[in-house]
Amino acid sequence: MTPPPLGLYLHIPFCLQRCDFCAFYLEIYREGRAEAFVRSLIHEIGLSAHQHVASGRPIQSVYFGGGTPTVLAATQLIAILSEIRTHFALASDCEITVEAHPSTISEQDLVQLLQAGVTRMSFGAESMEDGDLTRIGRPGAVHETVVAVSQARAAGFTNINLDLMYGLPSQSLESWQRTLAHCLTLEPTHLSCYALTVEEDTKLASNIQRQRSPAPDESLQIEMGEAAQRMLGDAGYERYEVSNYAKQGYACRHNLLYWTNGEYLGLGPSAQSYLDGIRFGNVADLEAYDTSLAASHLPIEDRTRLSEKEQLRDAVIFGLRLIRGIPSHYLHQHAANYGYTAITLQLLAQQLIEEVGGRSRLSTRGRLQADTIAGQLY
Numbered sequence: 001m002t003p004p005p006l007g008l009y010l011h012i013p014f015c016l017q018r019c020d021f022c023a024f025y026l027e028i029y030r031e032g033r034a035e036a037f038v039r040s041l042i043h044e045i046g047l048s049a050h051q052h053v054a055s056g057r058p059i060q061s062v063y064f065g066g067g068t069p070t071v072l073a074a075t076q077l078i079a080i081l082s083e084i085r086t087h088f089a090l091a092s093d094c095e096i097t098v099e100a101h102p103s104t105i106s107e108q109d110l111v112q113l114l115q116a117g118v119t120r121m122s123f124g125a126e127s128m129e130d131g132d133l134t135r136i137g138r139p140g141a142v143h144e145t146v147v148a149v150s151q152a153r154a155a156g157f158t159n160i161n162l163d164l165m166y167g168l169p170s171q172s173l174e175s176w177q178r179t180l181a182h183c184l185t186l187e188p189t190h191l192s193c194y195a196l197t198v199e200e201d202t203k204l205a206s207n208i209q210r211q212r213s214p215a216p217d218e219s220l221q222i223e224m225g226e227a228a229q230r231m232l233g234d235a236g237y238e239r240y241e242v243s244n245y246a247k248q249g250y251a252c253r254h255n256l257l258y259w260t261n262g263e264y265l266g267l268g269p270s271a272q273s274y275l276d277g278i279r280f281g282n283v284a285d286l287e288a289y290d291t292s293l294a295a296s297h298l299p300i301e302d303r304t305r306l307s308e309k310e311q312l313r314d315a316v317i318f319g320l321r322l323i324r325g326i327p328s329h330y331l332h333q334h335a336a337n338y339g340y341t342a343i344t345l346q347l348l349a350q351q352l353i354e355e356v357g358g359r360s361r362l363s364t365r366g367r368l369q370a371d372t373i374a375g376q377l378y
């Protein structure tokens with residue numbers, strides 16, 4: 001029997017500065033710290049390959065995320081990838097993605113990454129209006145995104161994603177539509193459009209509390225989500241997940257693993273894994289991470305074995321976000337397991353969840369309330 005697909009996630013925990021809205025675990029980039037981290041990560045790759053059930057299974061996707069992976073030199077990313085190839089068996093059509101901030105990558109880097117086997121570049125554009133970037137404390141400028149995409153294409157990349165956020169402080173519907181229209185002229189194969197959420201303990205949360213920045217307007221965000229669906233749909237992108245759009249054949253294989261309750265091994269500080277029914281995560285502290293690996297111990301901090309009920313719950317919560325949905329009996333079994341039958345029937349009656357051909361998914365209206373519905377069924 002063919003083993004189920006397995007993904008590898010590498011968390012690169014450095015950024016040049018922290019954006020106002022960001023609550024991820026990260027460190028401000030320092031060359032010496034980054035060099036020590038790369039040594040630790042390379043050590044972790046070898047240790048993991050020998051200790052996990054991941055060992056020997058073909059890897060379908062490798063994802064360099066962060067943080068900002070491209071604050072590392074291309075040669076460092078390539079050394080990490082080479083170590084992965086030494087210890088894991090990559091499928092011949094393995095999708096290998098590198099996330100990049102457009103201002104941290106050159107054409108030369110892109111050529112090197114492509115030659116090393118990277119198949120997909122994902123640029124954090126966020127907005128195509130400089131004023132929006134300034135208001136969220138995001139370094140860089142729109143023209144850098146335009147240049148980075150054109151350089152990636154010139155280098156030979158054919159699979160390019162742009163990450164966008166909407167509902168930014170003072171962003172209007174028209175300005176969001178201009179951002180979408182500008183992105184479409186760059187012809188990416190994939191677009192991720194996330195509504196801004198205000199995380200605790202961020203500069204943005206503090207700015208809103210002090211009335212230096214307006215709080216996101218939920219009804220405007222809903223209109224913006226609808227505008228994205230309309231404009232991107234008209235341009236030939238399929239909305240295959242609540243926040244993700246792709247040209248045919250370009251859905252992100254790695255992210256699909258998360259939404260289909262697939263298995264993945266996460267390496268790097270704070271990286272999360274799901275293997276063999278167990279969720280586990282690495283320590284979210286670079287010093288503790290380095291110390292653990294210096295002693296040849298995997299830096300795993302917590303480990304939870306999910307019961308069958310919990311595995312089904314996660315399959316339902318993530319799978320409803322997919323446009324292809326989940327088998328309807330998953331939804332009803334989950335509802336019976338957790339006493340959610342009444343709320344499930346209500347969501348169906350309100351047409352927030354729809355059943356089509358024996359499969360259940362969020363309806364168009366339901367997608368606009370995806371997080372609320374997930375909270376009701378979790």
Ligand code: SF4
Pocket residue numbers: 014015017018019022023024026066067068101124
């Ligand atoms: S670049 Fe990304 S990870 Fe880094 S601070 Fe900004 S949002 Fe957070």
